[in-house]
Amino acid sequence: DPDRWMASRFVADPVRREEVVALYALNVELSKIAGQVSQPLLGEIRLAWWREGLDEIEALRPVRGHPVLHALEAAHARAPLDRGLLDLMLDTRLRDLEPAPLADEAEVYAYLDGTAVALAAAAARRLAPDVDPHAVQAAARAFGIAGLARLGRLPVGWTRAEIAGRVEAAREAANRDLASLPAEAFAAVAYSALAPVYARGREPGPLARRLRLLGAVATGRV
Numbered sequence: 001d002p003d004r005w006m007a008s009r010f011v012a013d014p015v016r017r018e019e020v021v022a023l024y025a026l027n028v029e030l031s032k033i034a035g036q037v038s039q040p041l042l043g044e045i046r047l048a049w050w051r052e053g054l055d056e057i058e059a060l061r062p063v064r065g066h067p068v069l070h071a072l073e074a075a076h077a078r079a080p081l082d083r084g085l086l087d088l089m090l091d092t093r094l095r096d097l098e099p100a101p102l103a104d105e106a107e108v109y110a111y112l113d114g115t116a117v118a119l120a121a122a123a124a125r126r127l128a129p130d131v132d133p134h135a136v137q138a139a140a141r142a143f144g145i146a147g148l149a150r151l152g153r154l155p156v157g158w159t160r161a162e163i164a165g166r167v168e169a170a171r172e173a174a175n176r177d178l179a180s181l182p183a184e185a186f187a188a189v190a191y192s193a194l195a196p197v198y199a200r201g202r203e204p205g206p207l208a209r210r211l212r213l214l215g216a217v218a219t220g221r222v
Helices: 002-008 014-036 040-058 067-078 083-097 105-114 116-127 134-151 160-180 183-188 190-199 206-219
Strands: none
Touching: 002 014, 002 183, 002 190, 002 206, 014 040, 014 067, 014 083, 014 116, 040 067, 040 083, 083 105, 083 116, 105 116, 105 134, 116 134, 116 183, 134 160, 134 190, 160 190, 183 190, 183 206, 190 206
16 A cells, blocks of 8 residues: 555654554455455455454454554554444445445445545544544545546446546545644545546656655645
C-alpha cells in the first residue's frame, strides 16, 4: 500500500506513525484474503482468525504470532483500538469473497464506508482521538472509488468519465469537510490527493506521488 505508507511519513510522532502503519498493514492483510482462497468458506475462516486475534488483544491475552497483531497489541497498550471500526472492516471484507462486481451506487458506498472510510477514521483517531469520522468520509470515498476502478470492481456501466466525475464530487466535498479535521490527523487522508489521477486511468511515478502528497499536506486539501 505505497500511497498510504508514503502519506504516513508526514506523521510527526514516530509512535503514532507506527500505529497508523499497523492499521494499514491490517487492511492489506484483510484485502489479500479473497485472492488467497479457493472458496468463500476458507475466506470466512481467515477473517475469523483475524477477529480472534483482535479479541486476544482486547482481552489482554497472549496474542497469536503475527507481526501485524503484535504491532496492534502495542498500540492498544497505549490507547484502546477503535474496535467498532475494525469490526466493520472485517465484516465488510466478506463482500470480497463474492466474485461479482459491486452492483450499484448504494453497494459501492456501503462497501467504501466499511473499508476505506473505516480505515481512514481509525487512522485519524490514532492521530487525534476526538476526530469525527464524517470529516474523513468524503476524502476516503474519493480514494476508494478510484481504487475500485483500478481493480475493476465498480458496477458494470460506470464509464471512465462518470468515475472521474464521482471522484471529483467526493473530492470537493472532502475539501469542505477537512476544514474541521485537526492538522495532526491530515496525514490519515493525504493520499486521497492521488484519487483524481487514478480516476483518469493514470499511474503516477514515485516522484509525482510524493509531490502530490507534499502539496496536499502543505495546503490541507486533497
